[in-house]
Amino acid sequence: MKLQMHSIHFEADRQLTDFIQQKVDKLETFYDRIVEGEVFLKHNNNDGTNNKTVEIKLFVPGSTLFSKEDASSFEAAADAAVEAMRRQLKKFKEKQMAHH
Numbered sequence: 001m002k003l004q005m006h007s008i009h010f011e012a013d014r015q016l017t018d019f020i021q022q023k024v025d026k027l028e029t030f031y032d033r034i035v036e037g038e039v040f041l042k043h044n045n046n047d048g049t050n051n052k053t054v055e056i057k058l059f060v061p062g063s064t065l066f067s068k069e070d071a072s073s074f075e076a077a078a079d080a081a082v083e084a085m086r087r088q089l090k091k092f093k094e095k096q097m098a099h100h
Helices: 014-029 074-099
Strands: 002-007 036-043 052-060 063-071
Touching: 002 014, 014 036, 014 052, 014 074, 052 074, 063 074
Parallel strands: 002 036
Antiparallel strands: 036 052, 052 063
16 A cells, blocks of 8 residues: 655654554455555654654545554554544444445
């Protein structure tokens, strides 16, 4: 799947982008018609530990799915965002099946 990575106001290292690419690629096992995706990595200004945000936007035929998660590390936030996206994809796919 074509995935665009955007790290806002910092430079994400190769290890992090590879990790996220790998995680997001696994979503294709749940729904194989994903057109493309975008990932936004941000440092947010929250006080405390959960100051890293990962947003995932997936474009599927007829819709755009979005998940956003905060955590203390980008890896943890990516895990949570991918998990949220997996649930959305399953729900989306079930709706598609119901229409046919």
